Amino acid sequence: MKIRVMLVDDHLVVLRGLKFFLNTQRDIEVIGEVENGEKALNAYEKWKPDVVLMDLMMPVMDGVEATKKLREAHPGAKVVVLTSYSDQDHVIPALQAGAVGYQLKDVDPDELVKTIRAASKGEKLLHPKATNLLLEQMSSGGEKKEPDVHFKLTNREKDVLFQITLGKSNKEIASDLYITEKTVKTHVSNLLSKLQVHDRTQAAIYAMKENLFADRSEESK
């Protein structure tokens, strides 16, 4: 009985390539491919794969979100994350979301196959870099950098902060978001105190350095 694998990646080229490669393995069978997290949820219902190979950066619904929802609906689902990022902002959330494997795209393909096999048996296999991160996290007592800070921002506050990083004035933001300037000022005041900075310029600098909004950079124009 082969291991039935479902692929989730917005890079169709990668998707196609992975499919051909994995199908050359005698104990693995790719039974489905989708290009974003949202489709993955429905597809899982339909195909009930043994293992889901999931990219992280995707439009519509990213891999962390998809993994979380998938595991909520199907606690037994085995998700292996396959991505290019090995920083703590990706590794930790993914594993907390319930991923049972984490591999980087620059890993030896055979290693990826091993991870899939391990996952199908319920074992966990991580890329060395991911493991390192976990250990660092443990040793530092799990206090992260500055705990969350920006994750405490509400959605609207994030919207406003994003506008600030575009150099907009409160008035412009108000007109862009279809709210009054008063409201914008409220949001600005609140987000400034949450970020612990003193003015919008510092907020913009912070947002850019932490590159929040890496995702929104497209929709800006």
Next chain:
Amino acid sequence: MKIRVMLVDDHLVVLRGLKFFLNTQRDIEVIGEVENGEKALNAYEKWKPDVVLMDLMMPVMDGVEATKKLREAHPGAKVVVLTSYSDQDHVIPALQAGAVGYQLKDVDPDELVKTIRAASKGEKLLHPKATNLLLEQMSSGGEKKEPDVHFKLTNREKDVLFQITLGKSNKEIASDLYITEKTVKTHVSNLLSKLQVHDRTQAAIYAMKENLFADRSEESK
């Protein structure tokens, strides 16, 4: 006679997958794979492929650099860029470096195959997004972004701008530079009009995006 293709990508998984996929095409043959730009140069000498499929983001030597050097040594080399980025900071440099094709990883695999076939005949095929960027570039008169602008800033104005990128207020800047706040305001006014922006936040954003002060970033503390 098959089209002989060489792959350059630091993601071994993608590399392996692409190889299997492309080899299923009856007129394409993958004759070599390397994982960074530097190795690509030597590999090209050895294999003399018809087409090089090149990733952009790689360690050691990135795709733009590799393409440039490859085309210098072998003007007839046909490089197709395959990447995830479609912004002008990647597209333009890659094409200027001499790439004859530009595709995104989320493109339909068949489209990628077409691009390779076109490249082998000396034809150029770009992803729609890349084409759009080119056209925008043309219509804006080809004057690139805004030439220099910031180089017209006096030394003192640069000092002040740098302080702004640190999030300082006029008062703080004044005390740091041992001048009065009035003077700082003068400098700020002048540099804002030279940069053609309306407030200090936009100035800070501009400076960070253009990363002026890459040199000073150390002395900041």
Next chain:
DNA sequence: GATCATCTACACCATTGGACCGAAAACATG
């Protein structure tokens, strides 16, 4: 010496930004 750019400084004034206060409405969650 005359000229020009730069750096410094000030005055006046309108606009913007932000803190602090309250509060209604929508919404999720228990």
Next chain:
DNA sequence: CATGTTTTCGGTCCAATGGTGTAGATGATC
């Protein structure tokens, strides 16, 4: 339904910001 959060809007008050104009001191350049 009670509770808490989020989003919205209002007002007051004051500091910060920025435009415009003027002007003295310095130093480089012709």
